[in-house]
Amino acid sequence: MNALSPLMRQRSLSVAAFVGFFLLWEVVCLAFGISDLILPRPSQIAAVLIEKMPLLWPHALQTLYTTFVGFAFGVLAGIVIGVGIGSSKLAYDVTYPLLVGFSSIPKVAVVPLFVVWFGAGTVPAILTSMVISIFPVVVNVATGLASTEPELEDVLRVLGARKRDILWNVGLPRAMPYLFASLKIAITLSFVGTVLAETVASNKGIGTVMMIASGNFDVPMVFAGLFLLAAMGVALYALSSLVEQRVTGWSQRKTDMAMG
Numbered sequence: 001m002n003a004l005s006p007l008m009r010q011r012s013l014s015v016a017a018f019v020g021f022f023l024l025w026e027v028v029c030l031a032f033g034i035s036d037l038i039l040p041r042p043s044q045i046a047a048v049l050i051e052k053m054p055l056l057w058p059h060a061l062q063t064l065y066t067t068f069v070g071f072a073f074g075v076l077a078g079i080v081i082g083v084g085i086g087s088s089k090l091a092y093d094v095t096y097p098l099l100v101g102f103s104s105i106p107k108v109a110v111v112p113l114f115v116v117w118f119g120a121g122t123v124p125a126i127l128t129s130m131v132i133s134i135f136p137v138v139v140n141v142a143t144g145l146a147s148t149e150p151e152l153e154d155v156l157r158v159l160g161a162r163k164r165d166i167l168w169n170v171g172l173p174r175a176m177p178y179l180f181a182s183l184k185i186a187i188t189l190s191f192v193g194t195v196l197a198e199t200v201a202s203n204k205g206i207g208t209v210m211m212i213a214s215g216n217f218d219v220p221m222v223f224a225g226l227f228l229l230a231a232m233g234v235a236l237y238a239l240s241s242l243v244e245q246r247v248t249g250w251s252q253r254k255t256d257m258a259m260g
Contacts (some may be wrong), residue, residue, distance in 0.1 A: 040220040048224045056209065060228050063194055063206040066122055070129025071190040078137025086145030103135040108196055115201040125197035132193035133186035140182035144175025180244035187236045191229055
């Protein structure tokens with residue numbers, strides 16, 4: 001029971017902060033008479049979500065599908081590139097500046113190119129979601145592989161292990177905590193990429209709904225879209241955290257001991 005108490009306390013504080021934030025938002029809007037064209041109250045946004053959910057649901061599924069596919073491709077590409085870079089110091093030194101330069105390009109400037117190459121629709125959104133999520137995965141995987149002690153590698157080579165064996169049995173397990181840390185960043189960036197592309201080059205998705213709503217000055221609908229995006233982002237973040245606990249629980253021993 002003692003081990004659960006800090007966890008229950010943390011969750012209670014999280015729920016209290018969540019509820020308190022929206023209550024404060026509601027009270028401030030009512031107290032100062034803020035128009036819903038400027039900042040709608042949470043109760044108004046909830047009413048729009050309930051009323052318009054049949055309309056919003058297909059768009060939400062489209063955004064979720066696009067984000068998940070782009071995220072999956074981005075993670076796969078990031079792992080492959082990260083392993084290639086992290087396994088060789090020469091590759092790391094040569095390729096890393098190129099990755100930094102590519103990551104520095106505003107992704108909004110890439111979307112029109114994707115539209116020209118592949119046409120408007122789902123493909124540019126998937127590609128934007130993929131491209132924007134690759135860099136954190138590459139950096140963290142490469143860093144995790146580079147953290148393997150040279151002395152340990154030397155011992156394994158003396159014992160007859162090949163470079164591939166060292167990578168598979170030591171390097172990749174060491175990189176797992178870094179990988180899952182990057183996934184939590186990449187999933188939020190994937191939503192940013194998807195919505196960005198949907199506002200420019202798509203006729204379906206939450207980004208498209210928000211663009212149309214903003215053009216019609218339907219601010220509550222814009223906030224309803226933001227709330228849906230936040231809910232989907234939190235759900236995928238929680239899913240990645242659950243998988244992380246299953247796969248890399250060994251790396252969280254100190255946290256568990258401290259909570260006990």
